[in-house]
Amino acid sequence: MVANNNLIKELVEKYGTDRTSLMPILQGVVLQNNYISDSDMTEIAKELDLSAAQVFGTATFYSFLDTIPRGRFVIRICKTITCDMHGKKLIIQALENMLKIKVGETTQDKRFTLLETNCLGWCHQGPSMLINNEVYSDLTVDKVHDIIADYMHK
Ligand code: FES
Numbered sequence: 549m550v551a552n553n554n555l556i557k558e559l560v561e562k563y564g565t566d567r568t569s570l571m572p573i574l575q576g577v578v579l580q581n582n583y584i585s586d587s588d589m590t591e592i593a594k595e596l597d598l599s600a601a602q603v604f605g606t607a608t609f610y611s612f613l614d615t616i617p618r619g620r621f622v623i624r625i626c627k628t629i630t631c632d633m634h635g636k637k638l639i640i641q642a643l644e645n646m647l648k649i650k651v652g653e654t655t656q657d658k659r660f661t662l663l664e665t666n667c668l669g670w671c672h673q674g675p676s677m678l679i680n681n682e683v684y685s686d687l688t689v690d691k692v693h694d695i696i697a698d699y700m701h702k
Contacts, residue, residue, distance in 0.1 A: 553591060555580055560595045570596060570606055574613050582622070583614040619654045619661035621699050624678040628667035631674035639675050640664075642689045646696050660699070 559576040563569035573592055577584050584607050593600045607613045614622070625631075625640055640662075644650055647660050654661040670676035673685035684695055 556588065556591045556595060560592075565596050567596065567598070570598070570603065571610075574603075574607055574610075578613055582618045582620065583616060585615075589615075617654075617658075619658050621659060621679050621702075622661045622663065624663045624665040624668075625651075626666070626668045626670070626674065626676045627664040628671070630667075630671035631676055634674040636675040638689055639677070639687050639692055642692045643696065646693065660696075 555577060556573070559573045560569070562576075563572045570592070573596070574584060577588050577592075581588075589603045589607060590600050592598075593603045596603075604615075607615055623643060625636060625643065627636065640651060643662055647655055647662060649655055649660070649662055651662050651664055665678070668676050668678060668683065670683055670685045675687045676683060676685040677687060678684070679695070679699065684691070
């Protein structure tokens with residue numbers, strides 16, 4: 549893991565100190581560390597000359613920007629209506645059984661976190677889920693077993 553101050557400095561160098569850099573910088577931190585700590589947010593605020601509240605507000609508004617530690621692979625299953633109608637409940641059950649955790653929890657080995665999220669824009673192929681930045685759609689219980697089995701060995 550890159551020391552955070554260096555990481556933030558690198559990201560600021562890459563994206564600049566304009567307000568519009570806030571999202572890419574936040575995303576850059578999440579990509580590297582899986583979440584954004586309070587001290588990251590303070591540091592980013594300082595670099596971009598924003599208040600910590602502005603940075604915190606942005607980070608917590610976007611549920612994709614985790615502000616608490618997560619597993620290495622963050623699974624986000626769409627809970628919005630189309631996916632719901634296409635059997636998202638069975639998919640969640642399969643994930644919970646396989647990972648032995650409930651939605652909102654992280655496995656003991658910190659490999660997986662299971663979350664629900666709003667529409668991912670893949671409704672036409674629901675049920676859908678994201679694992680980190682990867683989209684998986686047209687999910688069935690069998691498909692989920694194969695996908696997760698794969699991630700268990702990554
Ligand atoms: S409703 Fe699930 S991706 Fe849109």
